[in-house]
Amino acid sequence: MPTTSTDSSYPPLFLHPPQTTTRYSPPTQPLPTTPPSIPLIDLENLSSPSIIAVCADHGLFRLTNHGLPLPLSRAMHDRARSLFSLPFPSKLSDPSYFWGTPVASPVENLNWVEGLHIRHDDPNPFGPIAAEYGAHVARISRRVFGAAAEAEGFGFGSDSLRAYRYPVCANPEGFFGMDAHTDSSVVSIVDQDGVGGLQVKRGDEWVDVEPVEGTLLVIVGDMLQAMSNDVYKSAVHRVVVNRRTERLSICYFVFPEDDAIIDSPNYRPFTYREFRAKVQEDIKSIGRKVGLLHFRL
Numbered sequence: 001m002p003t004t005s006t007d008s009s010y011p012p013l014f015l016h017p018p019q020t021t022t023r024y025s026p027p028t029q030p031l032p033t034t035p036p037s038i039p040l041i042d043l044e045n046l047s048s049p050s051i052i053a054v055c056a057d058h059g060l061f062r063l064t065n066h067g068l069p070l071p072l073s074r075a076m077h078d079r080a081r082s083l084f085s086l087p088f089p090s091k092l093s094d095p096s097y098f099w100g101t102p103v104a105s106p107v108e109n110l111n112w113v114e115g116l117h118i119r120h121d122d123p124n125p126f127g128p129i130a131a132e133y134g135a136h137v138a139r140i141s142r143r144v145f146g147a148a149a150e151a152e153g154f155g156f157g158s159d160s161l162r163a164y165r166y167p168v169c170a171n172p173e174g175f176f177g178m179d180a181h182t183d184s185s186v187v188s189i190v191d192q193d194g195v196g197g198l199q200v201k202r203g204d205e206w207v208d209v210e211p212v213e214g215t216l217l218v219i220v221g222d223m224l225q226a227m228s229n230d231v232y233k234s235a236v237h238r239v240v241v242n243r244r245t246e247r248l249s250i251c252y253f254v255f256p257e258d259d260a261i262i263d264s265p266n267y268r269p270f271t272y273r274e275f276r277a278k279v280q281e282d283i284k285s286i287g288r289k290v291g292l293l294h295f296r297l
């Protein structure tokens with residue numbers, strides 16, 4: 001099995017990026033010597049006021065002392081790299097594989113990304129490490145937000161584990177790996193490699209979420225924002241691509257139970273099932289997610 005990507009593993013469109021209008025301009029000014037920092041939370045030393053403050057102000061933080069072993073994280077990344085390096089036609093025959101945007105949107109809106117839905121059951125292409133990894137990220141998300149969700153009368157419902165590869169792009173100004181969005185989840189956990197490219201919006205600025213080995217990123221999703229009546233903010237984030245190095249990430253998403261009613265003063269009561277249906281409808285009809293605005297009073 002190849003361990004490095006070859007051209008034959010890329011979706012053909014990614015080998016010859018169409019010329020498009022500029023969507024992303026890398027900063028022309030030298031970067032500030034002390035970039036705005038991403039808050040750091042220690043899972044062995046959780047204090048709820050600081051989590052609440054961080055989630056209210058940033059909607060995203062780094063997590064340390066999370067107990068996910070670094071060798072397990074590396075093994076998942078290595079496995080993902082091997083699977084993404086398979087020839088494109090063989091990946092296409094795998095129902096868990098996807099690339100670009102799964103709807104008929106104009107090519108210039110294409111996300112410069114490939115993904116794999118990772119099943120936890122055995123056998124699966126990741127092997128037993130998928131279940132081991134899934135158990136860790138599930139434990140971590142419950143430890144961080146289980147109490148907050150329960151206080152609002154929620155259990156965690158379904159979850160989803162995905163691997164992404166962001167291929168190199170000869171026209172990185174024309175495409176995003178993933179365009180600006182908020183996650184529909186309660187919470188998402190991102191385990192990125194050392195390449196960088198994830199950015200979070202703070203005010204009008206996009207801040208690089210630089211990789212820090214051994215830490216995970218925790219992102220507040222729309223459902224936690226709604227459940228907390230907008231105390232927690234879902235973070236607007238995106239991924240930029242580059243000409244030289246492809247990027248890998250493993251991402252975990254937790255969703256509410258499908259039919260639990262989210263009933264917060266700022267919103268008309270709705271279920272996650274309704275929210276998800278609305279997101280899918282919007283993506284099909286207008287090519288983007290509107291999200292919580294549909295439900296806000």
Ligand SMILES: O=C(O)CCC(=O)C(=O)O
Pocket residue numbers: 164178183190192198237239249251
């Ligand atoms: O790959 C990443 O770092 C982020 C992916 C992401 O934002 C998402 O899947 O919603």
Ligand SMILES: [Fe+2]
Pocket residue numbers: 181182183188237
């Ligand atoms: Fe996201």
